[in-house]
């Protein structure tokens with residue numbers, strides 16, 4: 033017998049009724065018929081709304097909540113979140129367009145990312161979004177381009193902090209990084225801002241991503257406020273905007289527990305109490321991507337073939353890494369672990385077997401589940417990958433091997 037990999041705790045964001053997963057109030061097989069094809073991604077607007085409501089009720093009232101749309105930039109998802117959050121964070125001209133199309137005011141959009149070219153910068157200046165400046169060179173180009181346009185641009189300084197968010201899934205700060213301006217250079221940059229025609233708003237300090245440990249987030253947030261306060265002393269004008277990053281993670285792998293928000297919110301409350309006197313009118317922003325949308329999405333594919341090879345069973349589906357790189361374990365993971373998976377049309381069947389679920393691509397990387405205990409599977413069954421609402425389709429090489437494209441629905 034093949035030994036199964038560790039199992040996940042059951043997922044609870046979507047109800048199971050009559051042995052079938054329901055999403056958007058509909059049985060999965062009916063949704064598949066409605067969509068008209070597999071594979072597909074489905075995102076549940078109610079699950080997204082519920083997540084934002086929970087966050088709002090836990091975080092201090094005067095924390096502004098932004099959605100970082102690179103997590104899932106499907107336009108209707110962004111539209112939905114634009115009505116629930118206080119702003120959107122974008123990282124390309126394409127994302128800026130999606131954000132502006134929602135109709136929110138440009139000052140509620142901030143634009144980060146290294147390597148913004150002159151076209152992107154001019155568009156951002158013309159739109160009036162806040163540009164998070166990632167280098168001194170970028171600052172000089174913004175000043176030149178805005179002179180040419182006759183517009184004073186809204187800018188913030190993205191600081192590469194002198195600390196990192198510990199035990200993060202993806203490290204984006206501390207040490208040498210392409211993101212932001214090193215903290216030790218920022219005072220000089222602030223001096224230069226005073227000489228240029230820029231509408232200086234404040235700072236963007238993002239120290240990491242996918243963190244499930246409240247202690248690590250608390251430490252990073254405390255250091256972020258301390259750094260912002262220190263840097264504000266060098267600013268040409270009082271800051272009015274401070275983006276303290278995010279980094280709230282969601283559980284993907286066996287043994288991972290959901291983030292406990294209470295201590296994080298409690299610490300933010302204390303930080304606000306301490307720093308409010310010196311930052312009385314500062315808009316304090318937290319920017320979250322996957323935490324808002326990750327758990328609200330599933331990826332669904334159909335079983336094409338079932339084969340035995342030596343002592344293992346391979347369930348072959350029509351979906352795989354070309355649509356969902358992260359679930360295959362090839363999007364930044366060091367050790368491959370299974371995303372939570374279920375048999376969507378017979379979730380709770382009691383007769384189990386240990387199987388591998390693979391995609392149709394001619395590469396051994398195309399794995400959706402390695403040695404997982406699942407109900408006995410038949411051809412045509414629907415395989416569901418949970419936690420797929422963020423970094424799914426948009427983070428996948430869809431053209432690799434020229435299989436048909438997948439589609440996304442918001443239900």
Ligand SMILES: *Cc1c(COP(=O)(O)O)cnc(C)c1O
Pocket residue numbers: 100102103121144238241242277278279280319320321322323422
């Ligand atoms: C990617 C990114 C985010 C979102 O990260 P999540 O892990 O999805 O929350 C937020 N801010 C910045 C600057 C980013 O680059």
